[in-house]
Amino acid sequence: MQNKKVLLIITGGIAAYKSLDTIRELKKNNVDVTCILTKSGSEFVTPLSIESLSGNKVYTDLFNLTDEHEMGHIQLSRLSDIILVAPATANMISKMAYGVADDLASTVLMATNKPILVAPAMNVRMWLNNSTQRNVETLKNDGIEFIGPDNGEMACGEYGEGRMVEPNEVVKFIKKYFDALDYKPLVNRTALVTAGPTKEMIDPVRFISNESSGKQGYAIAERLQSLGAKTTLVSGPTSLTRPAVERVINVDSADQMLEACESSLPADIAVCAAAVADYKIANKEIAKIKKDGSRQNMILEENPDILERLSKRNHLRPKLVVGFAAETSNLERNSDEKLNKKGCDWVLGNNVSENSIFNQDTNKIYFKSKLYSENWELMTKKEVAKKLCQKISLHLNN
Numbered sequence: 001m002q003n004k005k006v007l008l009i010i011t012g013g014i015a016a017y018k019s020l021d022t023i024r025e026l027k028k029n030n031v032d033v034t035c036i037l038t039k040s041g042s043e044f045v046t047p048l049s050i051e052s053l054s055g056n057k058v059y060t061d062l063f064n065l066t067d068e069h070e071m072g073h074i075q076l077s078r079l080s081d082i083i084l085v086a087p088a089t090a091n092m093i094s095k096m097a098y099g100v101a102d103d104l105a106s107t108v109l110m111a112t113n114k115p116i117l118v119a120p121a122m123n124v125r126m127w128l129n130n131s132t133q134r135n136v137e138t139l140k141n142d143g144i145e146f147i148g149p150d151n152g153e154m155a156c157g158e159y160g161e162g163r164m165v166e167p168n169e170v171v172k173f174i175k176k177y178f179d180a181l182d183y184k185p186l187v188n189r190t191a192l193v194t195a196g197p198t199k200e201m202i203d204p205v206r207f208i209s210n211e212s213s214g215k216q217g218y219a220i221a222e223r224l225q226s227l228g229a230k231t232t233l234v235s236g237p238t239s240l241t242r243p244a245v246e247r248v249i250n251v252d253s254a255d256q257m258l259e260a261c262e263s264s265l266p267a268d269i270a271v272c273a274a275a276v277a278d279y280k281i282a283n284k285e286i287a288k289i290k291k292d293g294s295r296q297n298m299i300l301e302e303n304p305d306i307l308e309r310l311s312k313r314n315h316l317r318p319k320l321v322v323g324f325a326a327e328t329s330n331l332e333r334n335s336d337e338k339l340n341k342k343g344c345d346w347v348l349g350n351n352v353s354e355n356s357i358f359n360q361d362t363n364k365i366y367f368k369s370k371l372y373s374e375n376w377e378l379m380t381k382k383e384v385a386k387k388l389c390q391k392i393s394l395h396l397n398n
Helices: 016-026 045-054 064-073 075-079 090-098 104-111 122-129 130-141 165-181 215-226 254-263 306-311 332-341 380-397
Strands: 006-008 032-037 083-086 116-120 150-153 158-161 190-195 197-201 207-210 232-235 249-251 271-272 277-279 299-301 320-329 348-353 364-368 374-376
Touching: 006 016, 006 104, 016 032, 016 083, 016 165, 032 045, 032 104, 064 207, 075 104, 075 150, 083 104, 083 165, 083 320, 090 104, 090 116, 090 130, 090 277, 104 271, 116 165, 122 130, 122 158, 190 215, 190 254, 190 364, 215 271, 215 380, 232 254, 271 306, 271 380, 306 320, 306 332, 320 332, 332 348, 332 364, 348 380
Parallel strands: 006 032, 006 083, 083 116, 190 232, 190 271, 232 249, 271 320, 320 348
Antiparallel strands: 150 158, 197 207, 277 299, 348 364, 364 374
């Protein structure tokens, strides 16, 4: 953690006293700590005590013109390596989940492009409240990491989950987090990922497509990039924001996706997570089809199989080719058959029969390689990406 910078946001609650020890522990590890103290947090600890321990100015007011001139909320949100909210009250967690920005702390959290860690502290009933748990799930799906809370005795005399993790454990978590950020096992590797649906035009305004949000492919692409791989994402039409990867190629049709993939070779890794339409319109109309009471006959022809094309290339085949299999029945058998038929190295199958995968933040995977298979429990798509990319790293570095 040498020379790392942490922006510590201290919110209101009796656990705010632990923030002083958190600052001490971070300083012992040569971390530069800057603090934001909320109005309610100042009821428990003072700016003077925080400033004395951190050695840096404490920021409190969004509308302090001096602060905005010297270090505005945008600069505060960008100059640290991570942002730590400790303690984090139920109120602050709710603000973060709903995008409320009504004070300096919440505005900085909205404006930041840095990782956010949250150490909750509240009464057990507040922590277990359905609204709090929904907010926590929302933030986890957004990639925010939670440290705790612990079980223990509360200041109110009750006992249960909701107690803030002790400062030394918070710092241990941060150290592991920084170690993970510095972990780049795929440096000097290149990766190609496909994501989203394809769109096959019937006429200039109508098309056929597949159900797909692109979330899983985007998460995989971002994870590969974070592990050091120079990653190209070939994306069909989605509503997702551009991920933090080396290159994004936006396409519509399967033919365009194939062309983009082949032009992106060579690559060490190819992950085909896109929901490519199996068929396209052979007799596509050049003008909008008008409704005249008659039946319209469409002739369908097969689209190119991108996964199979990449897997069976004689030239510039990626070292590892991974496919996805969206199945409505016989998941394991169909995934096994796809692995053998397509010639790829791994297949990740998922059951989409009950629409429990499309447009959701979670996924349940049947993993199949040529050597073994395993069932992954239900997890977020970001967690699936993390687990898959860890397997990719181990495979390529062994």
